[in-house]
Amino acid sequence: MPELLTIQNLRVGHGDAVVIPNLSLRLDQGEALAVLGRNGVGKTTLLDSIIGVTRRFGGNLSLAGRDITRLTPEARAHAGIGWVPQERNIFPSLTVEENLTATARPGKWDLPRIYAMFPRLQERRANMGNQLSGGEQQMLAVGRALMLNPRLLLLDEPTEGLAPIIVEQLLASIRQIIRDEGLATIIVEQHARKILKVTDRAVILDRGEIVHQARSDALLADPSPLEQHLGVIAKGAAA
């Protein structure tokens, strides 16, 4: 598969603090990557650096062969990076449908497809953003990112704070986006074992560095690196 995202010797952080000292990573077209690690190791900072909202001290990024290192977040979105932030950032005073269409761009992901994937959003299409449950907000955040018709989708802890049945529904939708639609995706997730069933490959971060990388099926077959690097988190997520 041709290369989609290439990160070379990236050094980023916030203010004067370097969170990721020197990270290189490659994602192929259509590939799904899980980013795992304990709290505070820099997973969100990695996603933030791909959308361009961190302070960069060095290194570069390219998307489908185009250098995006110096592009603004808006220009990166235009270049094809869709982002679902941890906070979801739903527009509270817009309806579900307005949230979906406000930033949409033409392509195969349109309202009928989003509603087919998330029938609940169609039922709630006239409700305001601030009238939604956590699960509905997360579906809306994913739907809105897809409506940008991105070539790369970034998901930051999509299942955080959701009830177990909603987590399963959302993971099924994410699996469909990855497996059936072939959309290249990077997912930060605390439910390590659940997300490994959806992704092709995983990296484990510790203090801003990749300390382990493997195919997801290999990590599921031998989860000892999860236990070594994630400790109680991996065990807690085993169910």
Ligand SMILES: Nc1ncnc2c1ncn2[C@@H]1O[C@H](COP(=O)(O)OP(=O)(O)OP(=O)(O)O)[C@@H](O)[C@H]1O
């Ligand atoms: N906007 C910010 N300003 C200053 N420091 C920040 C900011 N965002 C994150 N940090 C710091 O950067 C480090 C990495 O945080 P980050 O959120 O990337 O980790 P994480 O692995 O995503 O953790 P979590 O699972 O808790 O979200 C932490 O020490 C955090 O306090």
